[in-house]
Amino acid sequence: MTEQSAAALETALAYHRAWTNDDFERAMTYIADDIVCDAPSGRFEGAEAFRGFMGPFTQILTRSELLAAFGDDTTAVLMYDTDTVPVNGAPGAEWVRVVDGQIAQMRIIFDRTPFDAARRASASMASGSE
Amino acid sequence: MTEQSAAALETALAYHRAWTNDDFERAMTYIADDIVCDAPSGRFEGAEAFRGFMGPFTQILTRSELLAAFGDDTTAVLMYDTDTVPVNGAPGAEWVRVVDGQIAQMRIIFDRTPFDAARRASASMASGSE
Numbered sequence: 001m002t003e004q005s006a007a008a009l010e011t012a013l014a015y016h017r018a019w020t021n022d023d024f025e026r027a028m029t030y031i032a033d034d035i036v037c038d039a040p041s042g043r044f045e046g047a048e049a050f051r052g053f054m055g056p057f058t059q060i061l062t063r064s065e066l067l068a069a070f071g072d073d074t075t076a077v078l079m080y081d082t083d084t085v086p087v088n089g090a091p092g093a094e095w096v097r098v099v100d101g102q103i104a105q106m107r108i109i110f111d112r113t114p115f116d117a118a119r120r121a122s123a124s125m126a127s128g129s130e
Numbered sequence: 131m132t133e134q135s136a137a138a139l140e141t142a143l144a145y146h147r148a149w150t151n152d153d154f155e156r157a158m159t160y161i162a163d164d165i166v167c168d169a170p171s172g173r174f175e176g177a178e179a180f181r182g183f184m185g186p187f188t189q190i191l192t193r194s195e196l197l198a199a200f201g202d203d204t205t206a207v208l209m210y211d212t213d214t215v216p217v218n219g220a221p222g223a224e225w226v227r228v229v230d231g232q233i234a235q236m237r238i239i240f241d242r243t244p245f246d247a248a249r250r251a252s253a254s255m256a257s258g259s260e
Contacts, residue, residue: 040241067237068207068225070200077198077207079225079237093223093239095198095209107197107209109223111170112243 008098009071012078015096015103020064020080024055032102039108050106060085067091074098086118138228139201142208145226145233150194150210154185162232169238180236190215197221204228216248 011030018027028051037044037053044053063083070077074097081091090110097105141160148157158181167174167183174183193213200207209223220240227235 040243068205070202070207072200075198077200077209077223079207079223079239091237091239093207093209093225095223107221109209109221109239109241111239112241113170113246116243 005073006071006076007073007101008096009069009076011098011101011103012071012076012094012096013069016066016069016078016080016094019054019058020061020066022058022061024058027054027058030101030103032099032104035102035104035106037106037108040110040112057084086122087114090114135203136201136206137203137231138226139199139206141228141231141233142201142206142224142226143199146196146199146208146210146224149184149188150191150196152188154188157184157188160231160233162229162234165232165234165236167236167238170240170242187214216252217244220244 015027015030018024018030028047031047031050033047035045035047035050037050039053041053044050061082061084065081066078067081068077068079075095076098077093077095079091079093081089084090092108092110094109095107096103145157145160148154148160158177161177161180163177165175165177165180167180169183171183174180191212191214195211196208197211198207198209205225205227207223207225209221211219211221214220222238222240224239225237226233
């Protein structure tokens with residue numbers, strides 16, 4: 001019998017479960033110190049830069065749903081939907097490369113447009129216009 | 131020997147190869163008449179609605195690179211990078227569900243922000259302001 005090995009997928013899922021279950025510090029244990037993460041807003045290099053990018057997002061998360069998860073021994077892809085305080089229905093996709101049980105490289109895709117719109121609406125309300 | 135079956139992945143890849151190789155009509159042969167596609171701008175129902183969404187994008191495509199492809203017999207996920215006439219480095223991710231060799235359901239994720247910005251810049255130039 002051929003056993004399909006999927007160590008990277010397991011790491012990606014463990015990371016995902018942690019940050020979607022309000023345990024971002026546990027999620028960070030799956031992030032390599034020298035992670036390189038390409039996100040819509042640019043590249044984040046190193047775990048602290050990654051924390052600054054991803055941490056605030058986990059704080060506004062109100063719901064998440066895993067839509068798909070595939071992977072092998074070295075790479076994996078997850079797709080998920082989220083609701084957040086400013087935006088409902090904000091799906092994301094992540095490709096990761098895993099080295100020694102930690103995510104060394106990530107590419108994350110999501111649509112910034114609704115978040116930008118929510119920010120503008122919030123700023124507009126704060127300034128009293130409209 | 132266990133043969134890993136991945137019919138949905140094969141369909142997803144055939145669709146992807148077709149539209150990234152300037153053969154959108156061939157790509158459409160992999161799209162079910164009653165496809166339901168959830169995109170950043172909303173839901174497209176039916177092959178003609180899908181054509182109206184995806185066709186124009188393939189016409190501005192100048193480069194594509196498949197970053198990841200995983201799947202099984204019924205579903206698959208692709209992640210790819212693209213360059214387009216208005217925007218370079220516009221990655222996307224697609225999850226598909228395949229029925230009888232055609233894509234019956236798709237969820238596509240990409241960042242609209244750079245496309246919106248390019249459109250605004252172009253409109254601004256056309257109107258002569260800055």
